[in-house]
Amino acid sequence: MTEMKFEEALKRLEKIVEELESGKLSLEDSLKRYEEGVKLSRFCHKSLQAAQKKIQVLTKKDEGWEVEPFTDNAEEQ
Numbered sequence: 741m742t743e744m745k746f747e748e749a750l751k752r753l754e755k756i757v758e759e760l761e762s763g764k765l766s767l768e769d770s771l772k773r774y775e776e777g778v779k780l781s782r783f784c785h786k787s788l789q790a791a792q793k794k795i796q797v798l799t800k801k802d803e804g805w806e807v808e809p810f811t812d813n814a815e816e817q
Contacts, residue, residue, distance in 0.1 A: 746787045753780040 756777040759765055765773065 744783065746784060749780045749783050749787070753777055753784065756780070 756773045759773055760770060760777070
């Protein structure tokens with residue numbers, strides 16, 4: 741992906757899904773869209789992983805503020 745932003749990739753991915761679900765594409769075009777969709781999906785996934793790694797939670801400790809890595813409590817449930 742050439743310097744594509746997450747939002748642009750997600751929007752394009754949504755468009756591809758709509759096109760594939762329409763059933764109006766030829767088999768060849770469907771395969772091309774599917775391949776592009778897989779690449780966009782991987783790009784979005786990597787972007788989200790990178791963002792999650794950057795998120796940190798500040799926690800008040802006895803000796804001041806301490807930075808702790810972000811944890812997704814939704815995954816623990």
